[in-house]
Amino acid sequence: MNHDNIVQVRNIEKHFGDKIAVQGVSFAIKKGEIFGLLGPNGAGKTTILKMITTLLRQDAGKILLNGFDTLAQSRFARQQFSVTGQTAAVDEDLSARENLMIFGKLNGLTGAVARNRAIELLTDFDLLHSADQTLATFSGGMRRRLDLAVSLIGKPAILFLDEPTTGLDPRTRTQMWQAIQKLVAQGSTVLLTTQYLEEADHLADRIALIDHGRMIAIGTPSQLKQQVGGLQLRLEVADLKQVTQAQTIIQDVLAASVHVDERTLTALLDDSGMSVVSQILNQLQTAGIAMNNFAVKTPSLDDVFLKMTVGKN
Numbered sequence: 001m002n003h004d005n006i007v008q009v010r011n012i013e014k015h016f017g018d019k020i021a022v023q024g025v026s027f028a029i030k031k032g033e034i035f036g037l038l039g040p041n042g043a044g045k046t047t048i049l050k051m052i053t054t055l056l057r058q059d060a061g062k063i064l065l066n067g068f069d070t071l072a073q074s075r076f077a078r079q080q081f082s083v084t085g086q087t088a089a090v091d092e093d094l095s096a097r098e099n100l101m102i103f104g105k106l107n108g109l110t111g112a113v114a115r116n117r118a119i120e121l122l123t124d125f126d127l128l129h130s131a132d133q134t135l136a137t138f139s140g141g142m143r144r145r146l147d148l149a150v151s152l153i154g155k156p157a158i159l160f161l162d163e164p165t166t167g168l169d170p171r172t173r174t175q176m177w178q179a180i181q182k183l184v185a186q187g188s189t190v191l192l193t194t195q196y197l198e199e200a201d202h203l204a205d206r207i208a209l210i211d212h213g214r215m216i217a218i219g220t221p222s223q224l225k226q227q228v229g230g231l232q233l234r235l236e237v238a239d240l241k242q243v244t245q246a247q248t249i250i251q252d253v254l255a256a257s258v259h260v261d262e263r264t265l266t267a268l269l270d271d272s273g274m275s276v277v278s279q280i281l282n283q284l285q286t287a288g289i290a291m292n293n294f295a296v297k298t299p300s301l302d303d304v305f306l307k308m309t310v311g312k313n
C-alpha cells in the first residue's frame with residue numbers, strides 16, 4: 001500500500017434501482033493535494049463523495065481513508081476527515097465565536113483550547129471583526145467561511161468540500177479559494193466537487209472528470225488541456241506579400257504545418273510550448289516581417305470538457 005495516498009478509491013460502483021449512478025471509478029489522492037471532482041449536473045460527484053464520507057455504502061469496490069476501510073473500519077475512517085456541505089450546521093441565534101466554541105467542545109477540546117482555536121479560525125477566515133454578531137446578520141459568503149472554519153475545529157487530516165462556492169459572488173469565491181489554499185499550505189488534504197471549470201482550474205492540483213457515473217479523464221489541469229491539443233499560435237501578417245515567407249519560417253521552427261487564411265496564420269505548438277514562440281518572433285523580426293497581432297492561446301478546461309463529453313450525452 002502506498003502511504004502517501006491518503007485517499008484511495010478503487011473501482012467503486014453504486015446503483016439506485018436500475019440506474020447506475022457510479023461505475024468503475026478509481027483514483028488516489030496524495031497528502032497535501034487539492035483534488036477536484038468535476039462534472040455536470042447528475043454526473044455522480046455527490047454520490048461518490050457520499051460513499052467516501054460513509055454516508056452511502058458502495059455496491060462494489062473499496063475506499064481507504066488514511067489506510068482505514070470505510071466499510072470494515074468506518075469509525076476510524078470517519079475520524080480522518082471533516083466534510084462541509086452547501087448548508088451550514090450552525091445555530092442562527094448564536095455568534096460566530098459561540099458556534100465555533102460549541103463545535104470545539106463537541107470535538108473534545110477544553111474551554112480554553114476551544115476559545116483559542118476559535119480566535120485562530122476567525123482570524124484565518126477573516127471573520128474576527130464580525131465574531132460576536134449573530135449569524136442572522138451574516139452574508140452568504142461569511143456563512144460559508146464560517147462553515148469551513150467549523151469543519152476545521154478538530155484539525156482533520158482530510159477535508160471534503162461539496163461545491164464550496166456554489167451561489168457565491170466572484171469576490172467571495174476568491175476569498176474561499178484563498179482560504180482553501182491556506183488550509184492546504186498548513187498540511188490538509190482537500191477533495192472538492194465543483195461544476196465550475198474555472199474553480200477546478202484555479203484550485204485543483206489534479207482533476208477527475210466525471211460524466212454519467214464514470215471517470216472520463218484524470219490529470220493536472222495542464223495535462224487535461226494538452227489532451228485537447230496544446231497551445232495554439234495565431235498571428236496576422238501586416239503585408240499580404242510576406243505571408244508565404246512567414247509561413248515557411250514558422251513551419252521550419254515548429255516542424256509542423258501552418259494553416260493560412262489570408263493574412264492569418266495558425267499553428268499548434270507542441271510540448272516545447274513557449275520556448276519556440278520566442279524563436280519564431282526573432283526570426284520574423286530578422287526577416288523584416290511586421291505583424292498586426294500575435295497571440296498564444298491556451299485551451300481552456302471548457303475545451304477539454306466539451307471535447308470529452310460531446311457525443312456521450
Ligand SMILES: Nc1ncnc2c1ncn2[C@@H]1O[C@H](COP(=O)(O)OP(=O)(O)OP(=O)(O)O)[C@@H](O)[C@H]1O
Pocket residue numbers: 016019020021039040041042043044045046047048195
Ligand atoms: N437516492 C437516489 N435515488 C435515485 N437516484 C439517485 C439518488 N441519488 C442520486 N441519484 C441519481 O444518480 C445520478 C448521480 O447523481 P449525483 O447527485 O451524484 O450527481 P452530481 O454529479 O452530484 O450532480 P449535481 O452537480 O447536480 O449535484 C443522478 O442521475 C441522480 O439522479
